[in-house]
């Protein structure tokens with residue numbers, strides 16, 4: 001068992017080491033997210049399963065606090081309202097659970113982050129066209145070959161791994177980094193002091 005544990009640590013560390021290639025895109029995303037919030041936009045998150053948990057985790061970091069004392073930042077996980085998710089799934093189909101919420105809630109200038117380890121989840125992909133039509137900047141966090149998400153987003157960070165769990169671990173690391181960079185930037189320019 002211990003050999004197995006150590007081999008997972010080794011694989012995880014190798015994936016993190018390879019994230020170095022994504023540093024310019026992580027910076028690009030952080031700048032874009034900070035600019036979005038500065039201009040009054042919101043950051044939305046979508047994803048399934050473990051990625052749904054990451055969505056609400058990361059929205060909470062922004063609305064609440066990551067590491068610095070500051071006012072709330074506008075961020076919404078579209079994975080959390082059981083009444084909305086069940087009515088959309090039941091009445092329109094599971095593919096519509098994010099697309100319909102994007103149509104209803106997003107405004108031009110908002111930013112949508114789609115987390116999908118395969119890059120091919122139909123409900124995640126279905127949200128991208130309404131987002132584009134509304135002038136929402138679409139970001140993908142994926143892995144493997146990038147799937148369709150890579151081709152249908154404005155910026156896509158592809159974690160160099162084919163293992164779902166290792167990809168998710170990299171996603172939450174990148175997500176925490178985005179919160180760190182956005183929070184620091186907004187505090188520095190005095191736009192996250194609390195209130196509106």
Ligand SMILES: O=C(CO)[C@@H](O)[C@H](O)[C@H](O)[C@H](O)COP(=O)(O)O
Pocket residue numbers: 048049050051115116117118119120121124164165168
């Ligand atoms: O957390 C895990 C696996 O580690 C699962 O819950 C996983 O998120 C689910 O199978 C998702 O449905 C996978 O979807 P996706 O990442 O391919 O879009």
Ligand SMILES: [Zn+2]
Pocket residue numbers: 050165168
């Ligand atoms: Zn998982």
